[in-house]
Amino acid sequence: MTPRSVLISGAGVAGPTLAYWLARHGFRPTVVEKSRDLRSSGSPVDVRGAALPVVDAMGLLPRLRASATSATVVRVLNASGREVARVRMPAGRGRSDGGEVELPRGDLAAVLYEAAREDAEFLFDDGIASLRQDEHGVDVAFERAAPRRFDLVIGADGLHSTVRRLAFGPECAFVRxxxxxxxxxxxxxxxxxxxxxxxxxxxxxxxxxxxxxxxxxxxxxxxxxxxxxxxxxxxxxxxxxxxxxxxxxxxxxxxxxxxxxxxxxxxxxxxxLVDLPTWANGRTALLGDAASCVSLLGDGSSLATAGAHTLAEALAAHPADPATALRRYESAHRTRVTPKQRGIxxxxxxxxxxxxxxxxxxxxxxxxxxxxx
Missing domain, CATH: 3.30.9.30 (D-Amino Acid Oxidase; Chain A, domain 2)
Structure with missing residues (x-):
């Protein structure tokens, strides 16, 4: 059976993670990214909770720890620069063997990209111009590359997702x-x-x-x-x-x-907050911030990593039934996302x-x- 082709929009955290695991399950992933290269900016993010066993299974945990920040304390100052409070950061960060890692977002994205690039196609400096789907696949027109047809399209393209806009509706309907x-x-x-x-x-x-x-x-x-x-x-x-x-x-x-x-x-x-009644529409689905943004306190990257693995496992378990796979992915991953959104x-x-x-x-x-x- 010919491996299913999957187009992933976005080469941040969720996209390369999904591409890595799909390739391991015999799929043919293509990742399209509007930027010319990987984004290097952004605040430090955490890899913790359900994301840790995912990156560990990818063999990436030592590299992430080598890229970790060394911050252990938060000093709270007043307007004159005097310390008014001191907060210890959670134990186990940084270069130890503890339960989570804090590192620059760009470093995390680079490590995930390097893990996926040998087994996935990456198209940088390009984007999706239009989508037209039927019960068997999705016809995709790109901004630069020639049109192609894919079995599935996954939007892992962030808060301002192009895939969400094209397949689900305008941003104002879902972004709060x-x-x-x-x-x-x-x-x-x-x-x-x-x-x-x-x-x-x-x-x-x-x-x-x-x-x-x-x-x-x-x-x-x-x-x-x-x-x-x-x-x-x-x-x-x-x-x-x-x-x-x-x-x-x-x-x-x-x-x-x-x-x-x-x-x-x-x-x-x-x-x-991004809140949709469903993350799937036919053969198009959403992942990471595009589906359920919780852009505060660094949880987004961990949720994106865990969600990508959950989606890949669901698709591998139901390769001939994407509707069932997408329902099972959403059902499992919403249990992680919903408490974070409620706590924002x-x-x-x-x-x-x-x-x-x-x-x-x-x-x-x-x-x-x-x-x-």
């Missing part, structure tokens, strides 16, 4: 902004202590410096419920939003905003308290509780 925004950029200089994440809060705003691994990152996370829509491709607009939202803050914020104005490596987006409000309240009282209460709890929040 939380009122939070996040921006990250390289710091551009070494940090004083590579084991410390430094965090400064004002009501509704957070600014942090993370030592990352080979280059430190600065992050801005803030509440702007008045912004209900924006062009996610307009970098100049993103700079203005971040600058306006943090005007007048103390600590190192003015200097960090000046650096942000001149960086060529700015990531910016709304923290959003509490996570946001802890990370970016909206009021001075909330901020003082959070800092007091961090000081009094062993190990921090």
């Amino acid at each position: 902004p939380t009122g939070l925004f996040v921006a990250t950029a390289p710091l551009g200089e070494p940090v004083e202590d590579p084991q410390e994440v430094v965090l400064y809060n004002a009501p509704g705003r957070l600014v942090s410096i993370h030592p990352s691994r080979d280059r430190a990152l600065t992050a801005f996370i803030f509440r702007r419920p008045d912004i209900t829509s924006f062009d996610h491709r307009d970098t100049d607009l993103h700079r203005r939003i971040v600058t306006e939202s943090h005007a007048g803050l103390g600590w190192r914020v003015p200097d960090l905003l000046e650096r942000l104005r001149h960086t060529d490596d700015l990531y910016f987006d709304a923290v959003s 409000t509490r996570a946001a309240a802890l990370l970016v308290p909206a009021t001075r009282l909330g901020l003082a209460t959070r800092n007091l709890a961090a000081r009094l509780r062993p190990g921090g929040l």
Whole structure:
């Protein structure tokens, strides 16, 4: 029997993981990615929970630990730079043999890509222009490559998924902004202590410096419920939003905003929830943030990795019945995603308290509780 052809849109975390496991099960995966190469920016992410046995089975855990960050402590500062709380990060991170790994998102994506590239076709600097499916397959028109037909199409192309838009409907029907925004950029200089994440809060705003691994990152996370829509491709607009939202803050914020104005490596987006009644439409399905974004506190990469493995196993178990395979994948993976989505409000309240009282209460709890929040 000829192996089934599967087109995967997106070469981030979920896409290469899915391609790796599909190839192991005799499928022929093709991954299409709009960028010219792998994205190197973004905040550090965690590999934990159900994702750990997946990367371990891929033989990648030693490489991920070698790329791990070395941060062990979060220092919370006030506007004058004085420490007001200290939070220990979970044990087992970094280069130990513990239960999770924190590493730069770009490093995770690069390791997954290298694991998959020998057995999967990758098309960079291209995208999907249109999809037309029937009961036997999907005809795909690309922006650059010649049209092709695939047995299945999987959208692993993030919050602003092209596959979701083409096969399920407009983004506004499924994406629910939380009122939070996040921006990250390289710091551009070494940090004083590579084991410390430094965090400064004002009501509704957070600014942090993370030592990352080979280059430190600065992050801005803030509440702007008045912004209900924006062009996610307009970098100049993103700079203005971040600058306006943090005007007048103390600590190192003015200097960090000046650096942000001149960086060529700015990531910016709304923290959003993606909620669809189903992740499959015929022979097209969604994976990772495209299906169920939980873009806060680094859980997205772990969920994407675990979801990719679950999808590949379901397709391998039902190679002649993709409808059953996609239902079983969704049923299993929703049990992981739903609690994370329900907890995002509490996570946001802890990370970016909206009021001075909330901020003082959070800092007091961090000081009094062993190990921090």
